[in-house]
């Protein structure tokens with residue numbers, strides 16, 4: 130199911146200089162914001178929850194997910210170099226699963242680690258806010274990586290679609306339209322985080338059982354479907 | 369013994385028919401797939417390699433379908449037409465990765481790099497390679513698992529004459545070893561030098577098939593067209609049409625010239641000056657009007 134060579138190639142592609150810079154920019158911004166807020170407003174649990182919920186989880190995590198998820202396969206399909214993977218006696222689902230693991234790992238490192246650090250800077254993990262949002266980021270990383278890996282497999286414009294989803298659906302729609310929230314990775318991961326945090330600083334519109342089922346379902350389905358799409362990926366000549 | 373069977377294969381993209389009902393069998397030895405740009409060579413090779421489904425018909429390797437069958441890649445080595453590789457790797461890392469994906473190790477990678485004489489640059493990033501170097505590293509990645517079928521799409525593109533010679537020697541050797549080697553090209557001379565057997569495709573159709581002598585003959589026996597200007601086109605036309613070496617003459621008023629189609633090239637070139645002299649006509653221009661490879665190809669399709 131997991132091929133170390135495919136993983137190595139994917140890591141090298143994802144963490145190449147330019148992409149690594151893009152991946153690092155938002156986490157850096159989060160840390161800068163955390164330091165500034167702490168310096169200006171002092172430690173406050175509600176403020177910490179606002180920054181982590183409003184910026185880290187609603188904006189940074191999905192964008193990192195888009196970059197890592199689509200970047201794990203999209204560029205290879207676009208330029209045709211994926212032919213070097215496809216011309217090997219390796220099961221297509223193995224390629225997808227390996228790339229998923231890499232995308233999840235990269236998304237987690239670039240989103241959960243800075244979330245934890247920012248939480249510690251903001252209020253020293255008061256009321257478990259930092260840990261709760263870190264767990265939300267970890268959980269969301271899995272679902273985002275799977276969704277955007279699928280998007281990278283099926284669409285040439287995966288990054289654009291991914292960003293539209295991340296910014297419009299997750300960040301905007303998800304906070305304005307109540308119905309949309311049920312179908313939001315962000316809300317599902319918040320449902321998990323809610324169990325960890327003290328008090329009601331972290332809340333979700335979705336119950337934990339529903340959230341768990343949806344998270345697992347979306348991840349498995351997206352991964353399975355991406356494997357199917359790769360099996361029938363057509364490599365045509367340059368148009 | 370590896371045989372690739374292409375059975376009534378067509379492939380279209382929307383309205384474009386890229387490959388039109390082609391049937392051929394590719395056996396051991398070196399086969400050249402010859403055709404002008406846009407003939408459908410890459411489309412056909414992509415279907416042979418299992419990267420594209422035929423719209424109709426079937427492609428099988430020793431009876432096994434190539435489409436959606438990753439097990440066949442144990443036996444197939446591929447040199448794609450497209451340039452893109454993992455540019456951020458060194459040549460050695462790239463070939464090693466290809467070896468590992470076949471369950472092989474550093475030894476296989478090293479041998480493949482030695483075969484294409486790329487050891488000297490193996491530790492440089494692929495991004496810094498010339499086109500010929502890329503082509504050779506692609507070749508190494510295709511050879512790493514000792515495949516019995518090699519599919520090469522325009523492998524000589526971008527190579528200098530010395531590299532071309534080396535690659536030809538290598539492919540010849542692989543053919544001699546009993547492997548099935550298929551390469552595409554739009555250059556007749558290239559195919560003639562290397563291929564034991566030639567398949568010509570033009571505009572998606574299978575135009576001709578045979579050894580280079582047969583293909584040469586088909587190409588040189590075709591009617592030759594000339595554009596002729598003279599002091600008296602009408603008189604010249606009347607005199608020429610009487611001879612069996614000329615199969616057709618048109619008076620092109622716009623050009624102010626004759627368009628002559630000659631079936632017997634040798635006889636016609638002797639006839640023309642003689643006829644002109646006998647009738648006191650001065651020849652002003654005599655030029656072959658369709659010497660391009662394209663027209664040679666289109667003749668083959670019409671035949």
Ligand SMILES: Nc1ncnc2c1ncn2[C@@H]1O[C@H](COP(=O)(O)OP(=O)(O)OP(=O)(O)O)[C@@H](O)[C@H]1O
Nearest residue numbers: 365366368381384386404405406407408409410411
């Ligand atoms: N993905 C595609 N979508 C639409 N048309 C395509 C596609 N791939 C190929 N074609 C068309 O199919 C025809 C054959 O293309 P193909 O690339 O197979 O030719 P070729 O013989 O390899 O040409 P070249 O010598 O330029 O490489 C062309 O008309 C091309 O425009």
Ligand SMILES: [Mg+2]
Nearest residue numbers: 366409410449
């Ligand atoms: Mg081509």
